[in-house]
Structure formats: C-alpha cells, structure tokens
Amino acid sequence: MTDICGDFRRLLMAALEDLAARGVLPQRLDLSRVAVEPAREPAHGELSTNAAMVLAGPSRQDPMRLAESLARALKDREFETGGYRGTGFRVEAARPGFLNIRFGAEVWHAQLKAILEAGAHFGDSDLGRGEKVNIEFVSANPTGPMHVGHGRGAVVGDALAALLEKAGYRVTREYYINDAGAQVDALARSLYWRYREALGESLGAMPEEAYPGEYLIDTARALIACDGEKWFGRPQGEWLAPLRDFAVGEMMRLIREDLALIGVTHDLFTSERELVETGAVAETLAELEKGGLIYRGVLEPPKGKLPEDWEPRAQTLFRATRFGDEVDRPLKKSDGSWTYFATDIACHRKRMKDGFPLMIDVWGADHGGYVKRMQAAVTALGGGKAQLDVKLCQLVRLFDKGAPVKMSKRAGTFVTLREVVEAVGKDVFRFIMLTRRNDQTLDFDFAKVTEQSKDNPVFYVQYAHARAHSVMRHAAEALPASALADEALAGARIERLEDPFELALIRRLALWPRLVESAAEAHEPHRIAFFLQQLAAEFHLLWTKGKEEARLRFILASDPELTLARLALVRALALVIASGLAIIGVAPCEEM
RNA sequence: GACCCCGUAGCUCAGUUGGAUAGAGCACUCGCCUUCUAAGCGAGUGGCCGCAGGUUCGAAUCCUGCCGGGGUCGCCA
Numbered sequence: 156m157t158d159i160c161g162d163f164r165r166l167l168m169a170a171l172e173d174l175a176a177r178g179v180l181p182q183r184l185d186l187s188r189v190a191v192e193p194a195r196e197p198a199h200g201e202l203s204t205n206a207a208m209v210l211a212g213p214s215r216q217d218p219m220r221l222a223e224s225l226a227r228a229l230k231d232r233e234f235e236t237g238g239y240r241g242t243g244f245r246v247e248a249a250r251p252g253f254l255n256i257r258f259g260a261e262v263w264h265a266q267l268k269a270i271l272e273a274g275a276h277f278g279d280s281d282l283g284r285g286e287k288v289n290i291e292f293v294s295a296n297p298t299g300p301m302h303v304g305h306g307r308g309a310v311v312g313d314a315l316a317a318l319l320e321k322a323g324y325r326v327t328r329e330y331y332i333n334d335a336g337a338q339v340d341a342l343a344r345s346l347y348w349r350y351r352e353a354l355g356e357s358l359g360a361m362p363e364e365a366y367p368g369e370y371l372i373d374t375a376r377a378l379i380a381c382d383g384e385k386w387f388g389r390p391q392g393e394w395l396a397p398l399r400d401f402a403v404g405e406m407m408r409l410i411r412e413d414l415a416l417i418g419v420t421h422d423l424f425t426s427e428r429e430l431v432e433t434g435a436v437a438e439t440l441a442e443l444e445k446g447g448l449i450y451r452g453v454l455e456p457p458k459g460k461l462p463e464d465w466e467p468r469a470q471t472l473f474r475a476t477r478f479g480d481e482v483d484r485p486l487k488k489s490d491g492s493w494t495y496f497a498t499d500i501a502c503h504r505k506r507m508k509d510g511f512p513l514m515i516d517v518w519g520a521d522h523g524g525y526v527k528r529m530q531a532a533v534t535a536l537g538g539g540k541a542q543l544d545v546k547l548c549q550l551v552r553l554f555d556k557g558a559p560v561k562m563s564k565r566a567g568t569f570v571t572l573r574e575v576v577e578a579v580g581k582d583v584f585r586f587i588m589l590t591r592r593n594d595q596t597l598d599f600d601f602a603k604v605t606e607q608s609k610d611n612p613v614f615y616v617q618y619a620h621a622r623a624h625s626v627m628r629h630a631a632e633a634l635p636a637s638a639l640a641d642e643a644l645a646g647a648r649i650e651r652l653e654d655p656f657e658l659a660l661i662r663r664l665a666l667w668p669r670l671v672e673s674a675a676e677a678h679e680p681h682r683i684a685f686f687l688q689q690l691a692a693e694f695h696l697l698w699t700k701g702k703e704e705a706r707l708r709f710i711l712a713s714d715p716e717l718t719l720a721r722l723a724l725v726r727a728l729a730l731v732i733a734s735g736l737a738i739i740g741v742a743p744c745e746e747m
Numbered sequence: 748g749a750c751c752c753c754g755u756a757g758c759u760c761a762g763u764u765g766g767a768u769a770g771a772g773c774a775c776u777c778g779c780c781u782u783c784u785a786a787g788c789g790a791g792u793g794g795c796c797g798c799a800g801g802u803u804c805g806a807a808u809c810c811u812g813c814c815g816g817g818g819u820c821g822c823c824a
Contacts, residue, residue, distance in 0.1 A: 192763065195770095205766065208804065218804065251804060253767070296824060333824055427824095454821050458748035462821080470821070481750060481820090488822035495824050523751045524819035547752070549817085591760075594752055596817085598759075607786050610773070618786065629783050666763085673763055685761060688771080692788095699788035703779070710783055747786070 157269040158668040162236035164191040170228040180214050200255035208252040218252030239265030264649040266665040270727040271645035278667045283324030289506045290316050292517035294331040297406035298342045301413045303551045306572040310588035312517040313419045314680035317738045322675035328421045334403045335427040343399035349375035374405045416576045418740050430501045439501040448474045478531035500532040507541045520547045548593045554600040582741040586613040589684040619691035623729035624745040626709050647719040687735045
C-alpha cells in the first residue's frame, strides 16, 4: 500500500486526536468530510486538506486559526509513506483555512522506489476488503449476433470487474441469459422457417415477427447436420421447444465467440428459463407475498399519451412504490407466465442468497426506466443489506471518416460487433469504449480510431509504453541485464532525480493508487483511460525535453549513475501504464 | 403528463464525490527534427460551466423551478 494521500491522512488523524486530547478540539468530531487530496495548483503545494474548514463549525473555531494550530500539531511529526520515514514535509495554513503540504524530494524518491518494488501490484488496494461483488453485464438476448452497443456494455462491465478486483473485491462476472420469453419462441419459429427453406421448401417472405438475419441459415444447416429431416412437416408443438433450445445454444455459442474476440469471459451464465423451471421465481414471489408486497390491482393509465389498446385490467402487482418507485409493477402476463421483471427479481434474489452484498448491472440506456423497480425489489428482498447499482451505457454511433455509418436491421446494413472488432482490433475497441463516461453517447470513427497519431488515445498511450521499452532496449546495449531488473533499479541512486519534470512524473505515478480507489468507488472504469492519457502526455513531454536539452536524456553515457536513476523512472512509468492497460484489457505493446 | 440521463471553449469531452485562478484533445496562430522513434512536444487565442433562485466559509458539483436534447412509460427483454 503506497498511497501518499492516504498515508498523510493517517498522520493528520493522529494530529487531530492529539488536539482533541489537549482540549483544542472537542472529542468525537465527525471526520468523514476531512479530505486529503492532491493540490490542483502547484502554488498550493503537493497535497492539501480541508480539515480546518470542515471542523471549524463543529468545534466553534475560526478556520484559519484552527488551520494554524493544526499546522503546528503536524510539525516535526514522523511521516511514513512508501518506505520513507521522516519529517521531510512542510505544512502551511492558507487563506480560508486550507492546509497545504509540501514534500522534500526524498519523499518522491521513496515513492518511486516503492513503485518498482511493488511492480504490477502497485495500486492494489484493500478497499473492497475481499467483499464479494456480482457484476452482470452483456446479457444480450440470445437471438442473434452482438452489435456494437453490446460491445460497449461488455467492455464497461469487464473493465469494471478488473478494476474492482484491483481494489480488493472478489468479483463474479455474470451473464443473464433471457431464454424464457416470447422472443426465444420467435427465434425458434424463425429457425424452423430457415430449416424448411434449407430442406428445399420454397417459402415467401419471412413473417413480420421473425428474425430475418442470415445467421439463422447457418444454424438451420447445423440443425440438419444434427437432426436431419426429423422435424420437417411436424406440428409446432413437437419442434418448438427442442428447436428453441437448439437455437439458444447456438446463439450463445456465437455470443461467447464474439465476447472472446474482445477478451471478455464470464464466470457464470444464469438461465432465466432455469429460474422458472426450478421454481426459483415462484419462491421469490412467495417470499414477497409473505411480506405483503403483492396484490391484485388495476393500475392508473399513464398520463399524457394513452396507449391505443389501453383498458383497465387486474394484474398481479409488486408494491414497488413502497421502495421509491413511481408505480407498482406487474409480475405476471395475462397468459399466466412471468413478466421479465418477475424472473429478474428471482435472479437478483439468487445473487443475494449467494452472498453478494453488492451487485452491479450494466444495461443499455433504453432500460433506464427499469432501474427503480429493480432497486425496489432488491431493497424489499435484501432487507437493506444488499445494494444494487446500475450502470447505463449510452449509444455508440458509428462513423467512417466523419460520415455516419447507416444501420438498419431491416435493410441488412447492420454492423455487428465482430465486424467492428475485426476491422480495428480488440485493443482499439476496448480502449475507445472507455474514452467516454458510460452515460455519454460515444462516437466511434473507424478511420480515427485506427489512425497512428496523437489524436488517437489508444495509440498515444500504447506509444508511451513502447517508448519506455525502447529506452530500456537501448540501455540494455550498454548495461548488463542484471542492472536493469526492477529490483536492481529500485536500488539505484534515485535521489539523483532532481529535475522538476522528473519529479512531476513521479508525482503523477504516485497518484495511481488513489485513482484506482476513487474509480472503483465510483464504479467508473473510464477514469483509468483518462488517467493513462495524462500519464502518457507527461512522459512524452519528458522525452521531448531530452530532445531539447541533452542533459535531460534518459541515457547519459557520461553518467551511469544518473542513467540508472532515470531508467528507474522510465521503468516505473511502464509498470503503471501496463497495470492501467491491464484493467482496461489492452495489451501493453513493447514496440509499435 | 411522469420518470431517468445529458447540457462545461467554435467542435468532442474530462472535472479527483463541495474546495482555492474551471481543464484536455481537435480546430486556428506561432515555434521545436546533426541526438534514446517528430508516430512526438511547447506557446498563444478561446468560458455568464443551459437559465433563475436556494443551501454555506466555498457550488460546474448538492436542493427547487424553468429551458433545450435523448431515453423510457400496464402482459418487449
């Protein structure tokens, strides 16, 4: 654990306790709003804390005077971070009541050493304390190949999972297969149509509700290879279920293949149909019933535009309004089968029973209207112990050289995830999917994302990593490999690094653990991608400084000691970029 | 009509969970290749953070009400 903000916070807390013991501060103050963060302005030092301002009110003191007492209380205390131990910092009170903290270079040197010692584990956190988290993502209907929007959800979910793992959670990646509703029956009928067609029957246009995609032609061939003409001419009652299962199986195989293309694998596939057939849904309903949360009733018609066929109907309803939803929600269709909501409640209940206090669902933004009712159900069944966060992913719009790529399922100009990934590669796809917040629409331009220039963030970051390795390769020509190993570099005379740009890079690297934690807490993996871009920029800058001023070059034949110190910095940069890319799921290439 | 998301530089977007003088990329202007990859870097121009109130030491961030864009709205998933 090397988090300089966190480490300083501990020191600050000790000082606050001391002030409380001396009667300067009241006992048992609420310290939750006290923050130690990196300063935004260089003029404000390197870290700053709002402690005095936050505590001024409750302790009835002038913030500025409190800040000054705090500064005194901190003076000459021992500070421990990343292997450093000493008093190499200065604290000063500033204007409204901030405390600005400055460090001697030795503190940053220790940070760099600690990074090299931690290696790929630098930034690991125990924020999650080994708590179990379930992340449900993708969960595309098993009725056809995946499109780009599914791909976005896949990357967001998978990167979030990796991020939470790095932050100390035990993560289960789950795919919920919607294989129980009407749409998989439609899939079976579509397959049957393709089956008859493949067996030589001449048919007209496909029915309206059918899935017209050509992928089912292959599935029909596979079916023939498997079952021959067994189903031909038989009544629907005989073939519907077996063909549905066959089709869903094939679709899931396709989907897994597509996911494998972008490096996504799930730990758990849960079948909606199984939840129904094993009685898990019925059990769930019984449990709600016992809690008095289910009733038969008629819903108010929606205000504003009234649906054409609206008529008052008595339905089986869940009292979602008790838990913050706008209306109570139906659990059964008029044919007696479960609604999607009912089975989904059962799915979340299963997760809670499996011991997940935290569940995260990654959905498309079109499901936004569904969030409250699902959270209501989780609250109702979890007794407040379980929590559900839903990440909604906005649309991905495809462009090529600035022109929108027109897509229509009907017209057949439908771009699948596979096509996109085959065109641009897994790494580009994954990185670009994280260059926007999940709730922001994302423009994906084939030309731009494959461009090798600084305008392309994927390239920009990978290039920084490759450059670092390029330096190491050059160094290896003059220095023995044993001197370039991480352990050896950790022992280099790092204190020789004195240039402000070098120290600035170390400072940025030292923020990595804090960034991992805040991104994990916010469930926002895109922050990793943005951090890597900043880090890459800082490194490219340093590189160019070496171009301009020979004394700033990494490799100096005249000064092997300084060379090794700089290589330590270069190596640390490569480590952090690689560990960030690992979360995003992008390969850190060593050559471009 | 209700609910959810979004609104930040001309464009595309970040903004460390309420901090100090709001940032980056593109575009535009001007600079930097005898030297580890110029596939890069620097400088400059550019802002009523949609509008109006409120909360407090302090608001792009939290609350309320509007305006604009998108999504959703009883047996689709």
